[in-house]
Amino acid sequence: MFRRVAPLLAEFNFVPLVSKVSHRETRYRLLTKDHVSVVHPGAGLPEMLKVDPAALTLLSSTAFDDVEHLLRPSHLACLRKIFDDPEASDNDKFVALQLLKNANISSARLLPGCQDTGTAIIAGYRGEQVFVPGNDEEALSRGVYDIFQRRNLRYSQNVPLGMYDEKNTGTNLPAQIDLYATKGMEYSFMFVAKGGGSANKSYLFQETKSVLNPKSIRRFLKEKLAMFGTSACPPYHVAVVIGGTSAEMTMKMVKYASCHYYDDLITKPDMRTGYTFRDLELEKEVLKICQDIGMGAQFGGKYYAHDARVIRMPRHGASCPIGIGVSCSADRQALGKINKDGVWLEELETEPIKFLPDVKEDELLNVPPIKVDLNRPMSQVLQELSKYPVKTRLSLTGTIIVARDSAHARMREMLEAGKPLPSYMKEHPVYYAGPAKQPDGLPSGSFGPTTAGRMDPFVDLFQSQGGSMIMLAKGNRSRQVTDACRKHGGFYLGSIGGPAAVLAQDAIKKIECLDMEDLGMEAVWKIVVQDFPAFIVVDDKGNDFFEQL
Incomplete structure (x- = not known):
């Protein structure tokens, strides 16, 4: 009466989750032919x-030396392209010009392009016919250590002393090193210097099948892409990954895609070579969404993003993870490889001056900046700023206090313990930043702004005590800051995120450690600036420039 029907079994067919990419367009330079040799073990073995560990140390050290000071020609070309686009705003062009000038300065290797010289991230793929006597991770870490000691870079890594206490390692170690086994007789690498601003703009969304249709995915992406704001230093390289066999796989692909690692990925699913593919049409739509957001290159315009990568992956039927991330204006990565011919590193641009347009700042912005003298009572500076609307360009000269996350947390503890806020927080504007090492003969190391939003929880409290009345940093801020400025009569001034070397060379004239020296780069500093560029973003009347876009 009942028949048992045998299930139809699919035949075994191995297909890689992600197809191999060639990086065939990458140009490499030879670092050395030393430290590598071909050996013949015999006994029928291939x-x-x-590879001597010294090769790994040399490659790692040289790679991070390059990425901290140089950029890929393709990234510089994206910046240069802004000047040829009639739809680009003057603000887009102004920011692009500052970033190109910054690249030119940092290429001299005295000042890194960004003060946040980042977490050192290394991904390595070692062929089964590659033998390294010793510890690969240790040799690669030694390279990171060597270059951070030798160059004017910043130590940003904190290690825990317990659950709540921590200290800066003073070396920028530990590095994040992920090593994989693969086929062949080559050891290939990707080296990334990832700053906190762009790393913090990595988002995982656990969605469902319901989002997998054109209308829903566009609505989803339009909402989420606007969340990034400008605090990670646009123009961005945007990466979107839809699907993934796990949350960690999705986010790994986001990071790799933002680094252009998978630019050679197949553009349609292939049941023989790989299921994961780039969707070129959706990439165009994502770029258009970014252009229409209106934030532009930090202060309004079209160039919120240079480009987009959208990757579709397999997924579990009950899950649909979607990851979104960015690489910022400090687009710092390089490929490397070790083979029988030697040790090789991707060629980055050593002469970025060729990308500079023949244009001056005054030609881009018709209205000259308002010159603001900071060397007078705070009440007078506030009174002057109150005359101007948001978006007004300023040129600041005088004394500024520098304090960021850890210093703010310590000051809050002081207030909670019944102690007063330090007087310097009341007498001067506060700049959210942390400098790189100071080169010999220069007044400052690279010293660009950090993300303002991390200090948002402190603003109302500090302003109620007469502090933080003028804040200077990068990126948009939350409603609580706008409300606090309206209530207490404060201002938030935006600085361009990215051109840290320009600021060190042109605007910062003197720097000294003022307080909390034990916090390392997060100590409280006093700086003297001249013609420091800024924009009024939030005023004392509750206006927010970004809400007007």
Whole structure:
């Protein structure tokens, strides 16, 4: 009466989750032919590539030396392209010009392009015919250590002393090193210097099948892409990954895609070579969404993003993870490889001056900046700023206090313990930043702004005590800051995120550690600036420039 029907079994067919990419357009330079040799173990075994740990140290050290000071020609070309676009705003062009000038300064290797010289991230793929005597991670870490000691870079890594206490390592170690096994007789690498601003703009959304249709995915992306704001230093390289066999796989692909690692990925699913593919049409739509957001290159315009990468992956039927992330204006990565011919590193641009347009700042912005003298009582400076609307361009000269996350947290503890807020927080504007090391002969190391939003929880409290009345940093802020400024008569001034070397060379004239020296780069500093560029973003009347876009 009942028949048992045998299930139809699919035949075994191995297909890689992600197809191999060639990086065939990448140009490499030879670092050395030393430290590598081909050995023949015999007994029917294939020849092996013996790699001395010194090769890993040399490659790691040189890679991070390059990425901290140089950029890919393709990224510089994206900045240069802004000047040829009639739809680009004057603010887009002004920011692009500052970033190109910054690239030119940092290429001299005295000042890094960004003060946040980042977490050192290394991904390595070691072929099965590659033999390294010793510890690969240790050799690569040694390279990171060497270059951070030798160059004017910043130590940003904190290690826990317990659950709540921590200290800066003073070396920028530990690095994040992920090593994988693969086929062949080559050891290939990707080196990334990832700053906190762009790393913090990595988002995972656990969605469902319901979002997998054109209308829903566009609505979803339009909402989420606007969340990034400008605090991670646009123009961005945007990466979107839809699907993934796990949350961690999705976010790994986001990081790799934002670094252009998968630019050679197949553009349609292939049941033989790989299921994961780039969707070129959706990439165009994502870029258009970014252009229409209106934030532009930090202060309004079209160039919120240079480009977009959208990758579709397999997923579990009950899950639909979607990851979104960015690489910022400090687009710092390089590929490397070690083979029988030597140790190789991707060629970055050593002469970025060729990308500079023949244009001056005054030609881009018709209205000259308002010159503001900071060397007078705070009440007088506030009174002058109150005359001007949001978006007004300023040129600041005088004394500024520098304090960021850890210093703010310590000051809050002081208030909670019944102690007063330090007087310097009441007498001067506060700049959210942390400098890189100071080169010999220069008044300052690279010293660009950090993300303002991390200090939002402190603003109302500090302003109620007469502090933080003028704040200077990068990126948009939350409603609580706008409300606090309206209530207490304060201002938030936006600085361009990205051109840290320009600020160190042109605007910062003197720097000294003022307080909390034990916090390292997060100590309280006093700086003297001349013609420091800024924009009024939030005023004392409750107006927010970004809400008007």
